[in-house]
Amino acid sequence: xxxxxxxxxxxxxxxxxxxxxxxxxxxxxxxxxxxxxxxxxxxxxxxxxxxxxxxxxxxxxxxxxxxxxxxxxxxxxxxxxxxxxxxxxxxxxxxxxxxxxxxxxxxxxxxxxxxxxxxxxxxxxxxxxxxxxxxxxxxxxxxxxxxxxxxxxxxxxxxxxxxxxxxxxxxxxxxxxxxxxxxxxxxxxxxxxxxxxxxxxxxxxxxxxxxxxxxxxxxxxxxxxxxxxxxxxxxxxxxxxxxxxxxxxxxxxxxxxxxxxxxxxxxxxxxxxxxxxxxxxxxxxxxxxxxxxxxxxxxxxxxxxxxxxxxxxxxxxxxxxxxxxxxxxxxxxxxxxxxxxxxxxxxxxxxxxxxxxxxxxxxxxxxxxxxxxxxxxxxxxxxxxxxxxxxxxxxxxxxxxxxxxxxxxxxxxxxxxxxxxxxxxxxxxxxxxxxxxxxxxxxxxxxxx
Ligand SMILES: NC(=O)C1=CN([C@@H]2O[C@H](COP(=O)(O)OP(=O)(O)OC[C@H]3O[C@@H](n4cnc5c(N)ncnc54)[C@H](O)[C@@H]3O)[C@@H](O)[C@H]2O)C=CC1
Ligand SMILES: O=C(O)CCC(=O)C(=O)O
Numbered sequence: 001x002x003x004x005x006x007x008x009x010x011x012x013x014x015x016x017x018x019x020x021x022x023x024x025x026x027x028x029x030x031x032x033x034x035x036x037x038x039x040x041x042x043x044x045x046x047x048x049x050x051x052x053x054x055x056x057x058x059x060x061x062x063x064x065x066x067x068x069x070x071x072x073x074x075x076x077x078x079x080x081x082x083x084x085x086x087x088x089x090x091x092x093x094x095x096x097x098x099x100x101x102x103x104x105x106x107x108x109x110x111x112x113x114x115x116x117x118x119x120x121x122x123x124x125x126x127x128x129x130x131x132x133x134x135x136x137x138x139x140x141x142x143x144x145x146x147x148x149x150x151x152x153x154x155x156x157x158x159x160x161x162x163x164x165x166x167x168x169x170x171x172x173x174x175x176x177x178x179x180x181x182x183x184x185x186x187x188x189x190x191x192x193x194x195x196x197x198x199x200x201x202x203x204x205x206x207x208x209x210x211x212x213x214x215x216x217x218x219x220x221x222x223x224x225x226x227x228x229x230x231x232x233x234x235x236x237x238x239x240x241x242x243x244x245x246x247x248x249x250x251x252x253x254x255x256x257x258x259x260x261x262x263x264x265x266x267x268x269x270x271x272x273x274x275x276x277x278x279x280x281x282x283x284x285x286x287x288x289x290x291x292x293x294x295x296x297x298x299x300x301x302x303x304x305x306x307x308x309x310x311x312x313x314x315x316x317x318x319x320x321x322x323x324x325x326x327x328x329x330x331x332x333x334x335x336x337x338x339x340x341x342x343x344x345x346x347x348x349x350x351x352x353x354x355x356x357x358x359x360x361x362x363x364x365x366x367x368x369x370x371x372x373x374x375x376x377x378x379x380x381x382x383x384x385x386x387x388x389x390x391x392x393x394x395x396x397x398x399x400x401x402x403x404x405x406x407x408x409x410x411x412x413x414x415x416x417x418x419x420x421x422x423x424x425x426x427x428x429x430x431x432x433x434x435x436x437x438x439x440x441x442x443x444x445x446x447x448x449x
Contacts, residue, residue, distance in 0.1 A: 005031070006038045008048055016057050023106030025325060029113045029350060030057055032357070036432040039421045052440045055449075059112065061085040063159055064105065067133060069151045071144050080104075081152050083131035085165055086112040089442040089449070092163055093129030094119055094378060096170030096199075099177070101136040108132050110325070111170070114349055115378070117435030118371040121410050124382035129165055131156070137172045149180035157185045162195035162388075168381050169199045171324065174245060175211070179204075194388035198381035202393075207384035209399040210377075215249025215347060216400070217376015217407045218320060218368075222345035223257055224411035225366035225427070231342075234258035239316045241265050242323030243286050243293050246347040246374065250320050251279050263314045265323065266293040270309035275302060315339040322347030330355030337363050346370035361426060372414050372431040379406045 005013055016030050034053070041048050067079040082105060085093040095115040098108070108130050116128030135148055159165055169178055182197045182204075200206035209216070219233070226232055236259045240247050243264045251261045261277045263270055266286075271277070271293050278300065285295045297305035312319065312332035319336050321328050327348065333356035336344070343366040346352065350370060352360070360367040380403050387393055394402075410431075417437075418430030443449060 005034050008041055009034045009037060009053070012053050012057070015054065019058075020106070020109070023109055025110035025350070026106045026113060028354065029110040032350075032354065032428070033113075033117065033432045033436070036423075036429040037436060040433055040436065047440055047444075050444070050448075052443060055443065056087060056116065056436070056439065057113075059084050059086045059109065060088060062105070062109075063156075065155045067135070067148065067152045067155070069144070069148045072141055079133050079135045079148070081131065081133040081135075081156070082108040083156060083159060083165065083167075084108045084112040084129060085159070086128045086130070087116040087439060088127035089439050089446065090120055091125035091127045092161070093165040094126035094168075094381065095128060095130040096168045097173045097177075097181070098130070098132030098170040099135045099137050099172030100132070101134055103132045103134045107325070111349055114371050116439055117432060118375045119378055120435040120438040121372055121413065121431060122375050122379040122382060122406060123409060124379060124406075126166075126378065126382050129167075130170070131167055132170065135172075137177075142176070145177065146180045149177055150184045153181050153184035154188065157188050160185065160196050162193055162385070166196055166198060166381075166385065168197065168378070169245070171244070175199060175201055175206070195385045198384040200384070205384075205388055207380060207387055207399055208394060208396040209403060210380045210384055211245065212249040212252065212400075213380035213403055214246045214374050214377030215251070215322070216253045217379070217403055218246070218250050218322070218345050218347040218373045219253035219257065220376065220404055220407035221368050221373040221411055222318060222320070222343055222366075224408055225343060225345070225368055228415065229366060232258070233318070236260070236317040237262055237315075238318045238320060239263040239311055239314050240320045240322055240347075241311050241327060241351075242321075242348070243282055244323070246377070247320075247322035248279070248283060248286065250322050250347050251277060251282070254320075255279065259318070262316065263311050264293065265309070265311050267323070268292055269294060269305055269307040270311045270314075271296045271303055271305050272309075272314055273300065273303040310335075312336050313339075316341055318343040318345070320345050320347055321351035323351065324348055325350045326353050327351045328356050329353045330359060332356060333359040337365070342366065344368065345373045347374050349374065357428065361428065364425070367427060369428050369431055371435065372410055372427055375410055376403050376407050379403060
């Protein structure tokens, strides 16, 4: 675990450890936020008296339930699912659902905790929540996935609602799964409540640019960080981990803004293509055929596939971790810095370990933490909710323009807040404090909640 906290914050963290045993990812996420809040308590001592931090660290509600389902052979399986409704001071709980075998309460809690601050930074009326299951979709047929989603929603529906809790996708949950989940919600409740889910298909209430939003937003954030340093993405070499929803559209926007992507990955290995990753090929392999990224190198002789390879060892100007938590550790950070990397923008949630973050901050490179850099996805989800509420459907251009402006605002807010609290250029401090102040002010106004 990272450095000791200041004397007011350390007991709060010790309490989080005691109350949430074994949830290491949640501890990590809380510690990272507490590390930056010292100057806030100096400026606003009343927040400490009213235990606002302790309240924010405790979810408003945690739902854990059984999901029984049958595979194609008739065999019964039991999975566990979660929805952590963390904080609703700013709006209905909002955050994705993750299907991955590694999912347990500690992962959903870390994601829900991050979501509180991220959603506050968007400036839109959304609280923080997250959900998921230890179900592994890999190798499952479409029918099996549908049955699993229907069983999960048969329990979860009673906790959702457009004014209560609004899920979306995350790892292992894309538009197909959102369709199965939303369909079962509609069937059970007998309500076409479009705003209860985001990431929907365009013909049934989805928003244009939502699919692209997280990746595009991450690159807009990167562009802003570079612009503030009188630099740009033009001609920059980038590596992007993952090849899922966030990674694919981050790559697309990098190309649009004049950069070049030379490596991407999946959970089996990495692909390096010095000529520039062929994005149409990646989209076909991943979005249509749902195959491994190694297929890329099978098809293109000049590209290199390295099983279990280390993407952060590929020299680059900018690195975009877009796969999963703790995928970039201290050694990786050192490799990136030694190879001349000047910027890191996180498309994934908490992809860098505390040691990696420390090295990035000490080096003075442009480092954009996930809760700021990847907020474009959830922001566009909130725009989807706006369109649903007004029975409207915006153009791609209009929605993307809104997304772009939101990312510029988030960047400026983080930058200026970091400055104000004595940490110029430190977007971790800026994002945590700006998000925290917005949520705590709303909580204060509502009394002891
Ligand atoms: N989808 C969204 O709108 C948002 C997603 N995120 C975050 O972005 C990251 C990626 O999410 P999506 O692209 O939506 O998911 P996805 O399921 O579309 O893609 C995930 C990618 O990460 C790789 N991956 C997953 N687990 C891995 C592991 N243990 N080791 C190595 N690679 C692994 C997968 O092979 C895949 O390429 C996650 O951290 C998620 O929480 C953050 C904000 C919004
Ligand atoms: O669009 C959403 O509601 C959720 C996006 C998400 O899960 C995230 O920001 O990590």
